[in-house]
Amino acid sequence: MQFSRLESANAASPVRFTCNGQVVEARAGDSVATALLLAGIGSTRDTALSGEGRAPYCLMGVCFECLVEIDGVPNQQACLVPVSDGMSVRRQEGAPQVWDG
Amino acid sequence: MSETGYDIAVIGGGLVGSAVAWGLARGGARVVVLDEGDDAFRASRGNFGLVWVQGKGDGLADYAAWTRGSAEIWPDLAATLASEEGVDVGLRQPGGIEAFLTDADRDAAALEIKRMHNQGLPGRPGDGANDTKIISAEEARALEPSLGPEVIGAAFNPHDGHVNPLYLLRGLHAGMHRLGVDYRPGQGVARVARDGAGYRVVTAMGDILADKVVLAAGLGNIPLAPALGLNVPTRPDRGQILVTERLAPMLDYAHVNFRQTEEGTVMIGASSSDAGFDTSLDIDTSARLAARARRIFPALAKARIVRTWSALRIMSPDGFPIYDESETYPGVFVVTCHSGVTLAAVHALELAPEILAGQLSDRLAPFSPKRFEKLEA
Numbered sequence: 089m090q091f092s093r094l095e096s097a098n099a100a101s102p103v104r105f106t107c108n109g110q111v112v113e114a115r116a117g118d119s120v121a122t123a124l125l126l127a128g129i130g131s132t133r134d135t136a137l138s139g140e141g142r143a144p145y146c147l148m149g150v151c152f153e154c155l156v157e158i159d160g161v162p163n164q165q166a167c168l169v170p171v172s173d174g175m176s177v178r179r180q181e182g183a184p185q186v187w188d189g
Numbered sequence: 190m191s192e193t194g195y196d197i198a199v200i201g202g203g204l205v206g207s208a209v210a211w212g213l214a215r216g217g218a219r220v221v222v223l224d225e226g227d228d229a230f231r232a233s234r235g236n237f238g239l240v241w242v243q244g245k246g247d248g249l250a251d252y253a254a255w256t257r258g259s260a261e262i263w264p265d266l267a268a269t270l271a272s273e274e275g276v277d278v279g280l281r282q283p284g285g286i287e288a289f290l291t292d293a294d295r296d297a298a299a300l301e302i303k304r305m306h307n308q309g310l311p312g313r314p315g316d317g318a319n320d321t322k323i324i325s326a327e328e329a330r331a332l333e334p335s336l337g338p339e340v341i342g343a344a345f346n347p348h349d350g351h352v353n354p355l356y357l358l359r360g361l362h363a364g365m366h367r368l369g370v371d372y373r374p375g376q377g378v379a380r381v382a383r384d385g386a387g388y389r390v391v392t393a394m395g396d397i398l399a400d401k402v403v404l405a406a407g408l409g410n411i412p413l414a415p416a417l418g419l420n421v422p423t424r425p426d427r428g429q430i431l432v433t434e435r436l437a438p439m440l441d442y443a444h445v446n447f448r449q450t451e452e453g454t455v456m457i458g459a460s461s462s463d464a465g466f467d468t469s470l471d472i473d474t475s476a477r478l479a480a481r482a483r484r485i486f487p488a489l490a491k492a493r494i495v496r497t498w499s500a501l502r503i504m505s506p507d508g509f510p511i512y513d514e515s516e517t518y519p520g521v522f523v524v525t526c527h528s529g530v531t532l533a534a535v536h537a538l539e540l541a542p543e544i545l546a547g548q549l550s551d552r553l554a555p556f557s558p559k560r561f562e563k564l565e566a
Binding site: 136137163182183184185186187188189 | 334335434435436437439452453486488489490491492493
């Protein structure tokens with residue numbers, strides 16, 4: 089599915105961040121999830137159990153499908169975090185490792 | 190309107206009632222289960238999920254043996270639920286650890302092990318401290334490397350484990366359904382009265398006749414028991430649990446206050462408070478659980494809590510189960526405890542057949558509430 093921005097949202101100032109190193113152009117006020125969807129990055133994580141791909145779904149903080157790593161912190165709900173300049177987003181692959189044994 | 194045709198009415202459809210009902214039905218009984226609705230105090234949906242032996246039975250060696258026996262036949266229960274009911278309950282019994290942060294806690298555990306050893310009757314499997322031993326901090330970290338530097342020692346028991354208690358409840362209910370148990374949710378029992386040679390169980394949705402009755406309603410037994418000549422002095426004991434996000438594997442063992450589920454979440458317990466029937470959350474208790482968790486497993490500081498809840502344990506005055514048949518209402522039994530997961534195996538595979546046969550055996554006599562009369566005397 090191809091998403092496009094509403095005309096009225098184009099006025100906001102531009103914001104640039106990266107997802108797995110790829111530069112993503114967004115607008116102030118975008119959530120990370122909507123910015124990733126607009127950039128065509130559909131699958132934003134692989135699940136902890138089966139490894140299946142997942143994408144942002146409810147966009148309102150309920151479904152937890154849009155978990156990504158943001159600036160080194162895993163399991164962030166991309167739909168609840170506004171984009172900011174220089175932010176480093178990574179696809180989440182599997183469960184986060186809090187203990188490095 | 191009355192209905193007939195039941196051998197046994199089980200009051201309560203949580204883990205205790207379901208284990209007994211499933212066991213009765215497997216033995217060929219025609220069983221009806223009268224359960225409350227989703228608003229019931231449902232320890233079965235709020236518990237921690239340990240199959241735990243360590244430390245159980247200080248003061249009653251029969252309970253230590255009963256608990257150990259249940260842990261030993263739990264693999265049979267899990268295998269049967271998998272093969273007959275198609276539900277994998279995720280049983281794992283790697284052994285269990287209680288990590289200590291203070292010498293006082295370790296010394297208290299060491300004394301408990303000695304007491305339980307002395308209380309045990311030699312030659313009866315499962316008596317005494319059930320192989321619990323104190324290990325050093327180094328030994329504990331060799332077993333479970335994610336234990337932190339503040340841990341000064343631990344108790345270890347090779348028979349401990351854990352299971353998914355929600356799958357257990359589902360497996361037992363699937364079995365009840367398959368075996369033709371008449372499961373009736375939303376039918377709280379108002380009272381039980383004698384009717385001919387059997388009993389009439391009165392609910393808001395009609396009466397049910399059964400030859401025998403098993404009270405297995407947890408805290409719901411309290412209003413029903415006295416009129417049936419049963420002494421069931423239980424009270425609610427509130428426990429709170431924190432659950433982390435799913436994490437990569439970091440716990441190989443079961444811990445008395447921690448376990449990592451098959452899905453990766455780490456469950457953090459366990460509190461105990463006398464809050465009556467109030468199931469709300471006490472944030473100070475949650476904070477205390479989290480702070481202690483970070484001291485024992487420092488890596489958990491990086492994990493986020495995604496859920497927390499409280500539930501009410503069913504606590505007897507000495508913490509041990511209560512099993513009894515009424516003297517004045519023969520055929521009316523009570524089965525209650527705070528360890529519905531650990532004891533599910535013996536409830537289903539050993540206690541239920543005794544009820545079906547008509548009376549509790551001598552080995553269950555120590556669990557009679559008569560012991561409380563001795564305490565009061």
